[in-house]
Amino acid sequence: MTPPPRALLLDLGNVLVFHDNGLLFRGLGARAGLPPAEAERRLSGTSWTAANRGLLGAEGIRRDVCGALGVELPAEEFDALWSSHFTLHEAVLPRVEGLVGRVKLVLVSNTNVLHAAFLRPKLPVLERFDSLVLSCEVGLVKPEPAIYQEALARVGCAPREAAFFDDLPEFVQAANALGIRGHLFTTADAFDAQLKALGL
Template identity: 35%
Template sequence: MTTRINTFLLDVGQVLVALDYPAALRSVMRYTQLPGEEISKRMSGNQAVLLYESGKLPTQKFYEITCRLLEMQVSLEDFKRGWGDMFALQTPEGQCISATLFRELKRSYRVVALSNTNEMHWEYLESVFPLIHEFDDYILSFRVGTMKPDPVIYRAALNCAGCAPAEAFFIDDLPVNIQAAEELGIKGILYQGEAQLRADLLRLGLLEPTARL
């Protein structure tokens, strides 16, 4: 690389924190008579999720829409707790980026969260996942008003970090998001587990060879 990388843009879900969709489904089933298959079907076509993650629906409205859609009888507070069950905070070693590798990156780079997320999920992570507070800054879809792979959110991340596209390195678990970043001149790599990421960063000269997990 001819231009020195000074900023890492990190996705959060499935990169720093694992997602547990079955656990989230079980939480919903506590408050509705609908079978799991029907819940999944209705949620897959629920445009309110995209609007909520884009910051175009307030939490109260999203809660009301989802309760009607899934025929749920649940308080807002219990709904929030169940919504947070999507995150698996205890995962097998190497599935997500560890605190060790995260802090190795922090020693040499500015590290910015670049995540499609929503207000409830983010508030939950802030309350239970201490590492989330160690980012240098945050570009979150519900705050920016749009989601990856929209170029707008990548430009917002570059502006936030104060860097050029060639000075940023993006890690995400979805190929479409990597492609969108690279079309803007941001080097990206698909996350496929911590061991593979470490090997890739060493190969690219972005991590010290002496670093250990």
């Protein structure tokens, strides 16, 4: 029988928080006088990956997005709009809090400096995680093997000693390819069942 994992690597978006990208495009589009679909189209060409790699700071993201939308928004207004599409996943957070001290917890997220700054104070449980591997801070993004290896190194675990949860199949597959026990995150109830199956 496989022992329970020593470490859990958890995604942020659509695991600990929900992000409604449609709401984001509606909000930004309305401010720029554009239909949501046009806002989405224009932003699909902006530097999402550069922001996630930490190559764009807060001001760089604002300039990039505003330039693509053809609108000038002051930083305070832009920052609020840019993070307006997040809601906490209230059903899953108590389960994660219950894992503190029982297993090493690592956040592994593709995110940018503005979203990280917005969400950290709203998720006090993150202060009790063993490590936060944020793409914008480490310069690596999922599904690159190096970001998973960084997470394992921080908690001193071999791949087989860790389990990983993400809502995107390609990121789960990348973890599995390294020997980590990857699981597709769907709902809080399914997560509960998956943890029980892992012996947690």
